[in-house]
Each structure stands twice: as C-alpha cells, then as structure tokens.
Amino acid sequence: MKRQRFIKWATYVSLTTALTLVLAGCAAKGGEATSSTDSSAAAPAVAKPVEGGELTYALATSPDTLDPGASGFAVSHRVFRNITDSLVVQLQDGSFQPWLATEWTKSEDGKTYTFKLRQDVKFQDGTPFNAAAVKANFDHITTSARGQAKSLIGPFESAEVVDDYTIKLILSQPFEPFLSGLSSAFLGISSPQAIQQYGDQYGKHPVGTGPFKFVSWTENDEIALEKNPDYNWGPPTADNRGPSHLDKLTFKIVPEEATRIGSVQSGQLLAAEAVPPQNIAALKNDPQFQVDQAITNGTAFSLYFNLKSDIWSDIKARQAVQLAVDVDTIVKTLYLGTYDRAWSSITPGLLGYDASLENKIKPDLDKANQLLDEAGWKKGADGIREKDGKKLILRYLDGSPNREKRNDIAAIVQQQLKAIGVNVTLNITKDTSTPLKEGNFDLFGNSQVKADPDVMRSIFQSGKEYANGGTNWSNLSDPEIDKLLDLGSEESDLEKRKEAYTKIQQYLIDHAVILPIYVFPYTVAHPKTVEGLKFDLLGYPQFYDVSIHK
Amino acid sequence: MKDATALKPLWKSERKRPARSWHLGASDLFLYAAELVVLFLIVCAIVPGWVAPYSPTMMDAAQLLQPPSVKHLLGTDYFGRDVFSLIVYGSRDSLLIGLASVIVGGLTGGILGAFSGYIGGWIDQVIMRIIEVLMTIPGILLALAIAAAIGPSLINVVLAIAAGTIPRYARVMRSQVLSVKNRAFVTASRSIGSTGFRIFRKHVLPNSLAPFLVMATIGIGTSILTGSGLSFLGLGVIKEIPDWGTVLAQGRGYLTVAWWICTFPGLAIALFVLAINIIGDRLRDKLDPRKSGA
Numbered sequence: 001m002k003r004q005r006f007i008k009w010a011t012y013v014s015l016t017t018a019l020t021l022v023l024a025g026c027a028a029k030g031g032e033a034t035s036s037t038d039s040s041a042a043a044p045a046v047a048k049p050v051e052g053g054e055l056t057y058a059l060a061t062s063p064d065t066l067d068p069g070a071s072g073f074a075v076s077h078r079v080f081r082n083i084t085d086s087l088v089v090q091l092q093d094g095s096f097q098p099w100l101a102t103e104w105t106k107s108e109d110g111k112t113y114t115f116k117l118r119q120d121v122k123f124q125d126g127t128p129f130n131a132a133a134v135k136a137n138f139d140h141i142t143t144s145a146r147g148q149a150k151s152l153i154g155p156f157e158s159a160e161v162v163d164d165y166t167i168k169l170i171l172s173q174p175f176e177p178f179l180s181g182l183s184s185a186f187l188g189i190s191s192p193q194a195i196q197q198y199g200d201q202y203g204k205h206p207v208g209t210g211p212f213k214f215v216s217w218t219e220n221d222e223i224a225l226e227k228n229p230d231y232n233w234g235p236p237t238a239d240n241r242g243p244s245h246l247d248k249l250t251f252k253i254v255p256e257e258a259t260r261i262g263s264v265q266s267g268q269l270l271a272a273e274a275v276p277p278q279n280i281a282a283l284k285n286d287p288q289f290q291v292d293q294a295i296t297n298g299t300a301f302s303l304y305f306n307l308k309s310d311i312w313s314d315i316k317a318r319q320a321v322q323l324a325v326d327v328d329t330i331v332k333t334l335y336l337g338t339y340d341r342a343w344s345s346i347t348p349g350l351l352g353y354d355a356s357l358e359n360k361i362k363p364d365l366d367k368a369n370q371l372l373d374e375a376g377w378k379k380g381a382d383g384i385r386e387k388d389g390k391k392l393i394l395r396y397l398d399g400s401p402n403r404e405k406r407n408d409i410a411a412i413v414q415q416q417l418k419a420i421g422v423n424v425t426l427n428i429t430k431d432t433s434t435p436l437k438e439g440n441f442d443l444f445g446n447s448q449v450k451a452d453p454d455v456m457r458s459i460f461q462s463g464k465e466y467a468n469g470g471t472n473w474s475n476l477s478d479p480e481i482d483k484l485l486d487l488g489s490e491e492s493d494l495e496k497r498k499e500a501y502t503k504i505q506q507y508l509i510d511h512a513v514i515l516p517i518y519v520f521p522y523t524v525a526h527p528k529t530v531e532g533l534k535f536d537l538l539g540y541p542q543f544y545d546v547s548i549h550k
Numbered sequence: 551m552k553d554a555t556a557l558k559p560l561w562k563s564e565r566k567r568p569a570r571s572w573h574l575g576a577s578d579l580f581l582y583a584a585e586l587v588v589l590f591l592i593v594c595a596i597v598p599g600w601v602a603p604y605s606p607t608m609m610d611a612a613q614l615l616q617p618p619s620v621k622h623l624l625g626t627d628y629f630g631r632d633v634f635s636l637i638v639y640g641s642r643d644s645l646l647i648g649l650a651s652v653i654v655g656g657l658t659g660g661i662l663g664a665f666s667g668y669i670g671g672w673i674d675q676v677i678m679r680i681i682e683v684l685m686t687i688p689g690i691l692l693a694l695a696i697a698a699a700i701g702p703s704l705i706n707v708v709l710a711i712a713a714g715t716i717p718r719y720a721r722v723m724r725s726q727v728l729s730v731k732n733r734a735f736v737t738a739s740r741s742i743g744s745t746g747f748r749i750f751r752k753h754v755l756p757n758s759l760a761p762f763l764v765m766a767t768i769g770i771g772t773s774i775l776t777g778s779g780l781s782f783l784g785l786g787v788i789k790e791i792p793d794w795g796t797v798l799a800q801g802r803g804y805l806t807v808a809w810w811i812c813t814f815p816g817l818a819i820a821l822f823v824l825a826i827n828i829i830g831d832r833l834r835d836k837l838d839p840r841k842s843g844a
Contacts (some may be wrong), residue, residue, distance in 0.1 A: 257803050258802070258803060258805065258806070276803055278804050278806075278808070279806065279807070281807075282806070282807060329611045332611060333611045333614060333628070333629060333630065334628065336614070400784055401784065402784075408628075408800075411629065411790075412609060412629065414790060415607055415790075418607075426788055428788050429701075
C-alpha cells in the first residue's frame with residue numbers, strides 16, 4: 001500500500017515538474033525571425049519594355065462603382081484611371097500639362113476656363129472625342145451629383161461648346177483648385193454614348209479614352225481590363241507613346257492582408273497594394289521582390305477634437321493632450337519606420353505646406369499636467385482627474401476594421417494619456433456615422449486624399465459639420481478661418497494662397513484642434529520582373545508604362 | 551555500487567507489479583496535468599499580478615516584436631507588450647466568459663429541459679419545438695449574429711454564447727428527466743403520496759444531473775473557444791487588457807515575422823480546452839454507474 005502511495009505521489013511530483021518545465025520551456029529561444037542579409041542587388045538596367053503579358057494586381061478593397069463621376073473611393077480611382085483620361089495632367093511639382101486638352105486659358109476674373117481639345121482621340125466604343133462629349137460628362141456629373149467629382153468641380157456652373165474642339169467651363173466664382181480637380185480620374189472623360197446607353201448601370205460598363213478597355217467585373221473577385229490598341233495620346237508624364245505594353249490588366253480583390261502579400265510571394269499574382277509595415281522590411285531584403293512606396297497627398301491622418309464636447313472645448317485640456325501624446329513613439333512602434341510622422345493637417349507634398357510646424361510640439365508631461373491643473377482637473381484616488389465630481393474622460397471614436405493600424409493608435413493613445421490622468425474610452429465600431437452625427441465622441445481620426453490644400457475647406461469650414469452632411473469632424477466654427485479658407489480657394493496669387501493656408505495650419509496646431517499622426521505611403525509589392533510602375537501626385541499607380549520581363 | 555545492490559529488490563518488486571497499476575497511472579497522468587493547467591489558469595485569472603512579470607498595458611517601444619527570451623518568456627508583440635503577461639491577464643476575461651456563459655446557458659437550458667420533460671403535455675411540445683428551431687442554427691452562427699446585433703460588451707458576449715448552447719442542455723436534461731420519472735422508485739414515491747414537486751426535487755432531479763454536469767464542464771471549454779472566436783472576429787469586448795482571442799487576432803498579421811504573438815495565446819486556448827475536456831471525460835467516467843463500480 002505504501003508503495004502505491006509513493007508511486008502516486010511520485011507521479012504528481014514528476015508531473016508538476018514536467019508541467020513547470022513545459023511552461024518555462026516556452027522561453028526557449030524561438031530563432032531569429034529577421035535575416036539581416038543586405039540586398040545589394042543593383043537595380044536592373046532600364047531595358048526596352050517587353051510587349052504583352054498580363055499584370056494581376058491585388059487590391060485591398062473593392063471599388064464601389066467604375067463611373068468616375070459617381071465614386072468617392074480611392075480604390076475605384078486606381079481602376080478607372082486606366083479606363084478614362086483627363087483634360088490635363090498634374091505633375092509632381094503641382095504644375096499642369098496638356099493631356100486631352102492641348103491648351104487652355106483662364107479668364108481675367110478666374111471664372112471661365114476655355115480648353116482646346118485634341119482632335120485625334122476616340123473613345124473605346126468608337127465614339128469620337130470632342131467638345132460635345134466633354135459637355136455631356138459635366139452634365140452627367142452635375143445631374144447625378146454624387147461622389148468626389150461633385151466636390152472637385154467646386155462652384156461649376158455650366159459647360160458651353162464653342163466649336164467642335166473648344167469647350168468653355170464656367171464657374172460661379174473663382175476656384176483655384178479647379179485644374180487639379182480636372183486632372184483627377186474622378187473627372188475623367190467617359191464616352192457620352194456609353195453613359196446614355198447604360199444609364200444607371202454605367203458604373204458597371206465604363207468606357208473612356210484610356211489605355212485600357214473594360215472587359216468584365218466579377219463582384220468581390222476581379223475586374224478585368226485589356227489593352228486599347230488604338231491608344232497613342234498618353235499624358236506627357238508617361239514614357240510610352242503607343243498602346244500599353246500589357247495585353248491585360250486584372251485587378252484582384254484580396255482584402256486579407258496576409259493572403260494578398262502571400263499571393264505575390266508565391267507568384268500567384270504579380271503585384272499587391274497596401275503592404276503591411278512588418279512585411280515591407282522582409283520583402284525589401286528579398287532580392288526577387290521590390291516594394292514601391294509612393295507619397296500620397298491630402299490631409300495627413302489626424303485625430304480631430306470635437307470642439308462641441310463639454311470637456312474638450314477647453315483649449316487648455318486639448319493642449320495637455322497634445323503635449324502628452326507621443327506621436328513619434330506611435331509612428332515608430334506601429335509602422336516600424338515605414339510611415340512618416342505628420343506635423344500639420346496637410347501632407348508635405350501639398351501647396352502651402354507649413355514646414356515651420358515640424359518639431360514644434362514636443363511631448364512634455366510636466367507641462368501637460370500643469371495645464372490640466374490650471375483648468376481645474378484634480379487627480380482622484382484612482383489616478384484619473386476629476387472636476388466637480390466629473391471624471392476626465394476622452395471618448396475616442398475609430399472605425400472598424402483596423403485599417404492602417406488605426407485601432408492600435410487608439411490603444412497607444414489610451415496608455416499615454418493615462419500618465420496625465422485622462423481616462424480614454426475607446427469606441428471602435430463599424431458605424432462611426434451615428435456617434436459623429438450625435439456628437440457622442442471627443443476624438444476622431446481621419447485622412448483625405450486630394451491634390452490641393454483646398455481639401456481643408458471641407459474639413460474646417462463652419463456649416464460643413466458632419467450633422468449637416470459635411471466633413472467638419474471638429475465642428476470648428478471660426479469666422480477668421482472661414483475667411484481664410486474662402487480666400488485660399490479663390491485667390492489666384494500663389495503667394496497669397498500659401499499665406500492663407502500657412503495661417504490655417506498654424507491655427508490648427510496652436511489651438512490644438514487636431515493631432516496630426518502620420519502621412520500614409522501607398523505601397524506596392526511586386527517581383528522585380530514587373531517594371532515601369534509609376535505613381536501620380538496623389539500616389540495612385542499608373543500602369544501605362546508597365547511591362548513584364550520574363 | 552553498494553547503493554545499487556541495495557536498490558535492486560525495490561526495482562524487482564516494481565517489475566512484478568501488475569500492468570494495471572501503470573495503466574491507472576497513465577490515465578491519471580492526463581488528469582493531473584489537466585488539473586494543473588486549469589489550476590494555474592485559475593490562479594492567473596484571480597491574481598494575475600502574482601504570475602505575470604510585466605503589466606499587460608506596458609508598451610515598451612524599445613522592445614518591439616522581440617522573440618522569446620529570458621527577459622520576455624514568450625516574446626513581445628508589436629506594441630512592445632510582454633506576450634506571457636498578456637496571456638496571464640487575458641485569462642481572466644476568457645475564463646469569465648467561459649464560466650458565465652455556461653452558467654447562463656446551462657441554467658436556462660437545464661430548467662427548460664427539466665420542466666419540459668417532467669411536466670410533459672403541450673408545454674413539452676411548445677418548449678421542444680422552440681428548442682428544435684434553435685437547434686437548426688449552428689451555435690457559433692447564432693452567437694455571431696447576436697454579438698453583431700447587440701454590440702460588443704462582456705454581458706452581450708456571454709448572452710450570445712449562452713444562447714447557442716441552450717438547446718443542447720435542454721435536450722440532455724429533458725431526456726434524462728423523461729427516463730428517470732418512469733423508474734420504479736419514482737412510482738413508489740408517488741404511491742406513498744409524495745407531491746409532484748417533492749418527487750421532482752428528491753428523486754428526479756438528483757438522478758438526472760450527472761450527464762448534465764459533464765456537459766456543462768466540457769461546455770466551459772467550448773464556450774471559451776467560442777468567446778475567443780468572437781473576439782478574433784472583432785465582435786468581442788474591446789478593453790485595455792485584451793483577451794486571448796483579441797491577442798490572436800492582433801498577432802495574425804505578424805505571423806510571418808513574429809510567430810510568437812499568436813502562437814502562444816493559441817496554445818493557451820488549446821491547452822485549456824483540452825484540459826477541461828480531459829476533466830469532463832473523467833467526470834463522466836466517475837458519474838457513469840456502469841463504470842464507477844469497476
């Protein structure tokens with residue numbers, strides 16, 4: 001009997017030991033994950049482009065519609081940019097060059113633009129391209145009045161056909177960002193014949209003058225395009241003069257991050273967009289692959305304070321948060337050095353960007369604490385500040401799913417603000433619209449893609465609050481800012497425009513209306529055999545020059 | 551050498567022992583291991599601060615994505631948080647969800663089933679038809695739908711998981727009650743004039759509980775799995791301290807560069823569910839009248 005007991009006891013002891021060992025054994029070194037082999041492979045010499053082949057390109061999300069005049073999504077732009085051309089093209093330096101228009105003039109009062117059009121262009125369905133076609137497009141946009149196009153045309157009033165190849169676009173007031181808008185694919189020119197023929201269904205059957213023709217769209221799977229053999233009117237930014245090198249261009253919709261990148265690594269697809277930061281380093285070290293990073297423009301991803309909130313309408317409280325959030329750490333932690341930190345509401349590539357804001361705000365917890373003390377918020381027993389029995393709560397609103405790791409920014413901000421006694425409550429939800437409309441939030445993150453600083457007008461002008469159908473997340477209402485925003489939009493003197501935008505950017509930081517976090521780089525991973533991929537001013541990919549080497 | 555000879559008889563006598571004792575040891579082995587795992591996680595859930603070396607919210611930007619090492623037993627995640635500490639602290643929510651949903655689902659299902667089986671008649675018909683309709687929807691799907699509809703909070707997640715398990719408990723309870731209530735001792739009790747409620751409380755219920763308890767035990771494991779699944783899909787509770795499913799979801803994108811972020815929480819879930827199943831299995835053997843005699 002004693003022996004049996006001993007065995008039982010021994011089993012227990014050995015088991016306990018074994019389990020402890022197993023648990024502790026998890027500490028065993030897991031092997032180095034990152035290899036540090038430097039890829040010293042020189043970039044291949046630019047060879048003559050190879051004709052033919054099919055480029056398969058993985059998109060992270062699906063376009064809503066391929067009707068340029070009706071979409072508001074960047075991903076749709078990436079697709080229909082290949083199908084439609086624009087009147088003008090905007091270069092990286094912000095200046096404009098002819099494309100479908102050969103030349104243009106702006107009237108003295110800045111309200112009328114006259115474009116002379118190319119005479120050798122025809123749409124993919126055979127319809128000739130002329131002034132009447134351009135007018136039909138503007139009529140289409142103004143009557144259906146949807147998407148980005150509507151905001152890009154600004155105070156557009158009417159289009160007037162002067163002769164077959166001359167068109168006049170008339171505005172109700174001067175609008176400086178107009179040319180920039182015209183260069184966007186959201187104002188790309190569609191075939192008037194197709195718009196009429198397909199009506200509401202035009203978004204599923206786009207026809208333009210671009211280097212690729214629409215073939216088919218399988219919902220949530222792929223969009224297939226093929227070469228337009230007649231094309232020889234590419235923009236001056238392209239090297240190619242004839243039809244596209246690629247026979248086919250197929251967009252695959254692959255929302256799952258790991259699958260998207262994996263399909264390129266395994267060779268199933270030839271390119272994938274939106275490469276997660278943790279994969280960029282690994283892919284860059286692989287001699288077979290290349291990761292292109294394009295600067296995007298518009299507003300930097302920023303956190304907008306709700307100025308209508310009880311607590312955070314107090315500038316001192318906002319400034320305390322501004323000093324307590326360590327943006328450098330956030331960007332370094334989450335994006336591993338692949339994203340740049342933002343300093344202003346707009347991206348560095350935009351006209352009037354105020355570089356003097358860089359390094360202006362440094363984290364300073366002492367000062368942040370002092371500001372909250374001055375504002376009457378005293379630390380309670382649990383470390384959270386209180387005033388008149390009310391806790392210092394910051395309701396952080398963010399969208400789901402976790403796009404660009406924005407939910408993780410919220411998690412870090414929550415921890416960082418704990419240090420100054422602010423209780424951050426996270427509301428991460430698919431439906432951000434309801435809290436935004438009802439004003440049940442204190443902080444909300446957002447970014448917008450646009451080529452002109454006028455993008456700020458839709459975000460900071462009074463009357464454009466979310467409840468009124470606008471995107472003034474902060475509910476900012478300051479007549480001085482309103483005036484400056486209007487000035488920026490109407491002023492044709494470049495220096496005066498810049499000055500107005502500089503003042504606005506400084507105001508936003510000085511009054512702690514926003515916390516700029518990062519500038520998003522558009523990333524594409526592809527094998528080195530894919531050559532000639534270029535990006536426009538907004539970071540949209542250009543496939544016209546792409547060729548695939550064997 | 552002397553010592554070795556001295557030990558010899560002991561060794562011999564052990565060889566002589568029948569194989570049966572070793573057999574007992576082997577199956578006990580698993581049970582002890584399982585009990586240990588469960589015990590450890592219960593300690594983690596109650597006093598995580600004693601076990602975890604770091605705070606689960608401490609984000610160390612200098613220690614991002616570190617592989618397992620002496621300093622960080624299971625490595626660090628992309629916030630620079632210690633994965634081991636995350637698992638230890640995450641056990642609280644995971645266990646809480648598991649237990650609470652079994653209690654809610656088990657009580658509701660058990661009461662419905664017992665009621666339905668004991669009373670019978672049209673009440674039985676109505677309840678069982680409802681249960682059958684619920685049965686047609688897979689539990690995880692029902693949980694997903696409910697979680698998506700009523701939004702993420704701890705109580706909602708518990709309700710969502712519990713709802714999916716009600717039919718199973720109800721059916722097991724009902725079938726047990728049905729078979730017990732016609733046994734001779736019940737009839738005997740009725741013949742001496744016991745009231746219906748007394749018979750139910752004194753005879754039917756105690757004799758029907760065994761399978762139900764086994765199911766509830768195993769149900770804890772299943773519920774934790776479902777709870778983690780909901781969190782993984784982003785329908786769980788969003789809190790400062792993530793539960794296992796959330797850590798798993800966060801680490802998923804890093805699988806190729808930092809396998810440890812989602813491997814270890816995954817192992818924790820697997821180990822715990824396995825342990826609970828082993829215990830449940832043994833409990834079944836113990837409560838089985840045919841086996842317990844042996």
